[in-house]
Amino acid sequence: MALQKKHAKGRLDKWYKLAKEKGYRARAAFKLIQLNRKYGFLERSKVLLDLCAAPGSWCQVAAETMPTNSLIVGVDLAPIKPIAKVITFQSDITTEKCRATIRQHLKTWKADTVLHDGAPNVGTAWVQDSFNQAELALQSMKLATEFLIEGGTFVTKVFRSKEYNKLLWVFNQLFTKVEATKPPSSRNVSAEIFVVARGFKAPKHLDPRFLDPKFVFAETVEAAPNNEAKVFNPEVKKQELPASEFIETTDPIAVLSTYNKLSFEQARNGDVALAALNRMPETTEEIRTCCADLRVLGRKDFKMLLKWRLKAREAFGMPTKNTKMPEVSEEVAEVESMDDELKIQEELQALKDKDSAKRKRERRRENEMKQKDIVRMQLHMVAPMVSLLFSVVFGPHILTPNFRILVWNKLDL
Known part of the structure; x- marks a missing residue:
């Protein structure tokens, strides 16, 4: 019996095959492509910082999409193979050494866009995994506040969990517009969603507790349960x-x-x-x-x-909608439907509009022919008695514009 190849949660899908065909290092490249297609932030960026960039598929997409001579810096705890037009180095984004290396590469520049697609090592403890992901997203946000330009864009991956709403609250304080979306290339069974925060406010002074996981994710007592x-x-x-x-x-x-x-x-x-x-x-x-x-x-x-x-x-024969309360029977006057009457009125109005348009076209043609006659008479191309003869013989109303053109062609005037 042939052995079937096993793969985790359908990762070897069409996006995986497309990534291999296009030369991308991971299927995650299409997530950034679809996010940029919706929000269009890469084309407007000259400096980009990619956090947790390994294996480098997002850096590949950025290098293809961003303008020429753009500065792209990628950093990850794991090594990244060299990419054309991209500066990569290996470091931990939570350390001061990583910040110093980024400053060395950016010099006096500020990043127009900061990307973060990192995730912790996921295990069986969902609660711990979701918290680690939220903490990692908050750390990337902390790094972005230092290097992001005013009005810049921050894109990060988060998991749906109880920390998600607290993260959104932090993003809304620092950005003018925050939206959460799930690109089509993201697996349906995955709990990941992407937050696109635009319009960085660049505050001059920021309380350190504002980006501290101990304060941001502190437990709060809810007033009332909200099932929805x-x-x-x-x-x-x-x-x-x-x-x-x-x-x-x-x-x-x-x-x-x-x-x-x-x-x-x-x-x-x-x-x-x-x-x-x-x-x-x-x-x-x-x-x-x-x-x-x-x-x-x-x-x-x-x-x-x-x-x-x-x-x-x-x-199963169960009610699918809420049953209405029985109404008290009372004598009600029957009113005929207005659909037929409205339909007749609409048809009459359509006929009137059609007739009016036809009359306008005829008047326009007559005016055009009159203007042509005046021009011909001014250029001495037609004797004045010819038009008078046509009017006397055929009558002013019988002589339509089409018939007048035919007569002119026959007489070769």
Whole structure:
């Protein structure tokens, strides 16, 4: 039996193959291409700083897209192979040595754009991984505040977690416009999203605690739970719920925000509804994958689960919409629909407009012919009695512009 090649979470997809064909070092190059296609920040940049740049695919895209003679500096803890028109070095972005090396390369310049696509070593502890990613993004933001020009752009990768909203708050204090997006080349099962912050305010004085993870990510007491917000802010503890209960519940948003997994597993004498739900054709493999881990889903995936729930409720004979209160029967005067009358009025108005346009065209043609006659008479190309003869014989109304042209051609005047 032939051995099948294993790969992690579908990384060897079409973007991986395209990256190999185009000569990019990683499939992540298309993420920057799609982000730049949406926001267009590379074409306007002369100096760019790429943090956590290894293996260098974002530097390759920047070198191809940015104007000629641009300055591109890439730094990473791992070594980066040389790239044409790009300065790379190996260092830790949290150290003072890295800052000194960047100052040495930039000299008196300021970066128009700072990129950050770094991620920590991801393991099985999701809570710790998401916190490490948020802390790394905050450290890159701290470095960007030192080298970014006023009005510059900062692009970073973050994970959807409870630290995400706190990061956005920091970005909104330092930039005029902050948007979060997920490019098509990013895997659907990945929890990563990209934040594009534009219009750096460049404050002269900045409190060090403002970019300190201990203060930024400090726990705060929430006034009241917001289930809709918790859909994109996963809980710390893993909680599992049978998929049949998700179908039966009247508050699906609360389920999606509270639980981490919708299970299709059942005992030998288990739930009949769960068994029927498991055999439904609407329960596709994509639905099962989404139910396996609700923490990494995006808005599109949650909408797909809600639509699947409505189809299942309809198949089970459950109400899919809120029933309205019965109205008190009372005598109501019947009013005929206005659709036919409006349609007739629209047709009449269209005919009037068409007739008016036709009359305008005829008047314009007559005026043009009159002007041509005047010019011909001024140039002594036509005897004055010819026009008078035509008017007497044919009449002023019968002599249309087309007929007049035909007569002129026949007489060869």
